[in-house]
Amino acid sequence: QSVLTQPPSVSAAPGQRVTISCSGSNSVMRNDISWYQQVPGTAPKLLIYDTYKRPSGIPDRFSGSKSGTSATLAITGLQTGDEADYFCATWDPNVQSVFFGGGTNLAVL
Amino acid sequence: QVQLQESGPGLVKPSETLSLSCTVSGASISTSYWSWIRQTPGRGLEWIGYISDGGTTNYNPSLKSRVTISVDMSTNHVSLKLTSVSAADTAVYFCARNFDYGASVWHDAFDVWGRGTLVTVSS
Secondary structure: OOOOEOOOEEEEOOOOOEEEEEEOOOOHHHOOEEEEEEOOOOOOEEEEEOOOEOOOOOOOOEEEEEEOOEEEEEEOOOOHHHOEEEEEEEEEOOOOEEEEOOOEEEEEO | OOEEEEEOOOEEOOOOOEEEEEEEEOOOHHHOOEEEEEEEOOOEEEEEEEEOOOOOEEEOOOOOOOEEEEEEOOOOEEEEEEOOOOHHHOEEEEEEEEEEEOOEEEEEEEEEEOOOEEEEEOO
16 A cells, blocks of 8 residues: 555646645655656656745646645646646655655546 | 766666666755655656765665665766666666755755666566
8 A cells, every 4th residue: 555645547628727636644644745747758847845835947837735634736727738647755754765656647638 | 957867777687786877967966965766667656765965875664775875976976776686676767856945955855857767677
């Protein structure tokens, strides 16, 4: 069983808003969450760190949040270029290790 | 602009040692944390470990007994060694820079990645 659980796939139409969830145990979700976008054949790209902060250059269409045992990545104004796999990640200080979610494939239909 | 480039053998025999190098350009390796991460279709992304700007290492507990990450300041390279490999170690291996802002370094946030290199373990 994965430390972080994501839905295998989500889909939405261009221009719409989509959310991707990342759930874990109470202890794991006490830590901050990062989110990545990965287009097949390329390296992951950091979208969100510290649960809700965006690195420089990431548009505000991407936002992160967390409530209880679940973190969420929201993408508004969907574009076909947003089609990719999305991963969440966290550092668990109790285990001293980084864990990644299994990834969610986003289809923009 | 910071760029990372992984290099090393694409094929390693079972029970042998996988050795990869990451060339860092545009930044000094002495000023950041550097991580290795691998990816397989079946197991997704897996963090291997990091080396800090002070040379401290931290490894994934599941790989700790077989992993060594080191740096060469003179050539600005970060190296990965994984011993006693098996088919389960077949993966695309990425080196990445840990994101830092102000005085903080994020262990789970990687803002610069190499393109990755496929390593196949097979006889």
